[in-house]
Amino acid sequence: MKDIENLGKILGLLISILYLVFFQGNLTYQWVCFLLILVTIGIPHGAIDHLLERPRLDPKFLTFFILKYLLIIGSYLILWVFVPLFSLIAFILMSAYHFGQSHFIHSPIEKHKTFTYLAIGGFYLSVILWGDFEATSSIVGSVISIENFEIFGKYLIGSLFVLTGILIWINKKNTFWIWVTEMLVIGGVLFSLPLLLGFILYFGFWHALPSMAFEFKTLKIRLGISGFKPFIKMLLPFSTISILGIFLILWFVQGKMGQEQLILLFFVLVSLISAPHIWFMNRFIERSQN
Numbered sequence: 416m417k418d419i420e421n422l423g424k425i426l427g428l429l430i431s432i433l434y435l436v437f438f439q440g441n442l443t444y445q446w447v448c449f450l451l452i453l454v455t456i457g458i459p460h461g462a463i464d465h466l467l468e469r470p471r472l473d474p475k476f477l478t479f480f481i482l483k484y485l486l487i488i489g490s491y492l493i494l495w496v497f498v499p500l501f502s503l504i505a506f507i508l509m510s511a512y513h514f515g516q517s518h519f520i521h522s523p524i525e526k527h528k529t530f531t532y533l534a535i536g537g538f539y540l541s542v543i544l545w546g547d548f549e550a551t552s553s554i555v556g557s558v559i560s561i562e563n564f565e566i567f568g569k570y571l572i573g574s575l576f577v578l579t580g581i582l583i584w585i586n587k588k589n590t591f592w593i594w595v596t597e598m599l600v601i602g603g604v605l606f607s608l609p610l611l612l613g614f615i616l617y618f619g620f621w622h623a624l625p626s627m628a629f630e631f632k633t634l635k636i637r638l639g640i641s642g643f644k645p646f647i648k649m650l651l652p653f654s655t656i657s658i659l660g661i662f663l664i665l666w667f668v669q670g671k672m673g674q675e676q677l678i679l680l681f682f683v684l685v686s687l688i689s690a691p692h693i694w695f696m697n698r699f700i701e702r703s704q705n
């Protein structure tokens with residue numbers, strides 16, 4: 416499993432280098448990478464939350480689980496409608512925690528867990544968002560005007576880097592330099608990329624793929640499955656529903672919105688399915704590590 420994750424990270428770096436050397440400014444390259452990574456790893460990594468709670472299919476449990484999922488989605492949708500700025504900030508904080516948690520999925524930490532997850536996830540997210548601040552600012556523009564926040568980027572990224580470094584030192588002295596080097600190299604690369612390409616490469620290869628590998632490892636033991644085929648079959652139903660749902664909604668409203676607003680709507684839809692996923696994944700990871 417570690418091989419697949421390392422391969423994913425190498426592929427992520429390769430796509431970045433190819434972009435920076437040969438495809439700078441090429442929109443087709445960015446969109447093809449974005450869509451491919453989103454539908455093959457990004458969405459599927461969150462499509463088996465029900466099996467992580469209860470590996471063997473039980474119709475009564477599944478109905479109850481779906482209802483709980485829909486309740487969280489519905490409540491968060493109401494928040495987006497009435498308090499969009501609060502919802503955006505909550506989404507970014509939840510995501511920082513969730514992304515940070517996946518960095519330690521195979522090598523758990525003991526001290527200042529929540530703080531460490533938020534710091535490392537926050538570091539990578541800030542690098543991505545401030546690396547292409549113009550794009551970030553125009554996408555979130557209909558919720559909040561952040562033009563004046565550009566200057567804070569270097570302070571935020573710098574502080575989160577130092578803070579994460581201290582927390583890694585407290586938790587993982589032996590591998591401290593590996594973590595710091597990864598933050599410098601990957602952080603530097605992500606900062607140089609356009610927003611959506613940087614986001615999808617980090618999301619796909621530093622978050623979704625390691626999470627999916629962990630899910631596979633756990634289900635393999637619990638269900639005694641071997642090979643990838645049955646696992647892929649498990650991922651298919653909810654991945655298909657989510658992908659079709661998101662693209663149908665975007666398709667219906669595309670004529671009424673500009674590109675930036677459509678991208679924001681895309682992330683709002685992602686946030687709606689992410690909220691319950693982050694909650695269930697947190698329970699699953701914490702339970703597996705204890």
Ligand SMILES: CC1=C(/C=C/C(C)=C/C=C/C(C)=C/C=O)C(C)(C)CCC1
Pocket residue numbers: 461506507509510513544550551554555610614679682685689692
């Ligand atoms: C990239 C980007 C954003 C943040 C996206 C985030 C935070 C996504 C998180 C996804 C998760 C947590 C998926 C679940 O596994 C903004 C600020 C909305 C708009 C500008 C572009």
